[in-house]
Amino acid sequence: xxxxxxxxxxxxxxxxxxxxxxxxxxxxxxxxxxxxxxxxxxxxxxxxxxxxxxxxxxxxxxxxxxxxxxxxxxxxxxxxxxxxxxxxxxxxxxxxxxxxxxxxxxxxxxxxxxxxxxxxxxxxxxxxxxxxxxxxxxxxxxxxxxxx
Amino acid sequence: xxxxxxxxxxxxxxxxxxxxxxxxxxxxxxxxxxxxxxxxxxxxxxxxxxxxxxxxxxxxxxxxxxxxxxxxxxxxxxxxxxxxxxxxxxxxxxxxxxxxxxxxxxxxxxxxxxxxxxxxxxxxxxxxxxxx
Numbered sequence: 001x002x003x004x005x006x007x008x009x010x011x012x013x014x015x016x017x018x019x020x021x022x023x024x025x026x027x028x029x030x031x032x033x034x035x036x037x038x039x040x041x042x043x044x045x046x047x048x049x050x051x052x053x054x055x056x057x058x059x060x061x062x063x064x065x066x067x068x069x070x071x072x073x074x075x076x077x078x079x080x081x082x083x084x085x086x087x088x089x090x091x092x093x094x095x096x097x098x099x100x101x102x103x104x105x106x107x108x109x110x111x112x113x114x115x116x117x118x119x120x121x122x123x124x125x126x127x128x129x130x131x132x133x134x135x136x137x138x139x140x141x142x143x144x145x146x147x148x
Numbered sequence: 149x150x151x152x153x154x155x156x157x158x159x160x161x162x163x164x165x166x167x168x169x170x171x172x173x174x175x176x177x178x179x180x181x182x183x184x185x186x187x188x189x190x191x192x193x194x195x196x197x198x199x200x201x202x203x204x205x206x207x208x209x210x211x212x213x214x215x216x217x218x219x220x221x222x223x224x225x226x227x228x229x230x231x232x233x234x235x236x237x238x239x240x241x242x243x244x245x246x247x248x249x250x251x252x253x254x255x256x257x258x259x260x261x262x263x264x265x266x267x268x269x270x271x272x273x274x275x276x277x278x279x280x
Binding site (some may be wrong): 057064128 | 180260
């Protein structure tokens with residue numbers, strides 16, 4: 001499930017981005033040379049998933065999302081993160097100059113590459129980053145086998 | 149708003165050279181929501197993974213420059229199964245035009261979103277004109 005509410009930016013005469021059309025062409029070429037602005041993932045949330053010996057760690061970018069609006073669940077080997085990013089409400093008498101940020105419901109499932117000790121999963125949110133630690137059960141952790 | 153989320157805005161009155169020279173080599177541009185109220189402009193930038201201790205907000209000569217370095221999420225020996233988050237910081241700059249009071253800007257960072265409030269100069273605020 002992935003539902004996104006797309007709102008369209010209205011560009012005003014002020015807050016001219018320093019990356020105007022001309023500069024965007026410039027930074028595109030810069031990209032090809034390995035410098036300049038990189039584009040970011042369009043999926044929400046963007047995730048990194050790193051595997052280590054005894055655990056794997058999932059990191060998800062969730063700017064503007066409150067902890068209480070996120071749900072994490074594990075079913076078999078599928079880890080699902082879902083929730084809602086509440087839209088920015090415009091105070092009365094205000095108008096948009098730019099509106100580039102998406103809001104709405106989101107959801108993502110990934111299949112884990114290893115078994116998980118479900119009781120020991122921990123999750124925390126800080127500065128718009130969700131971090132889920134998925135420990136492997138003792139039985140599947142790598143171990144050295146000694147020769148007798 | 150919680151006081152400990154506030155970020156000091158650094159003002160430069162003489163020149164923009166100081167902030168222009170230091171555009172980072174690699175960065176991503178955070179998406180922005182900007183709205184205008186009768187008294188101010190409010191800029192909100194998505195900067196997940198940056199922190200209030202490392203974000204910098206500079207304002208000089210009608211230019212606003214925001215930087216947000218990020219620290220690495222993973223140890224060096226990690227094998228990455230998904231890797232969608234660029235391991236580079238955030239950077240974005242705007243020309244503000246005239247009409248912003250550069251001495252009356254504040255910023256705070258919460259849930260990965262940097263919010264900057266730029267108040268208008270008195271003469272830019274809307275005024276109601278009464279018809280006699």
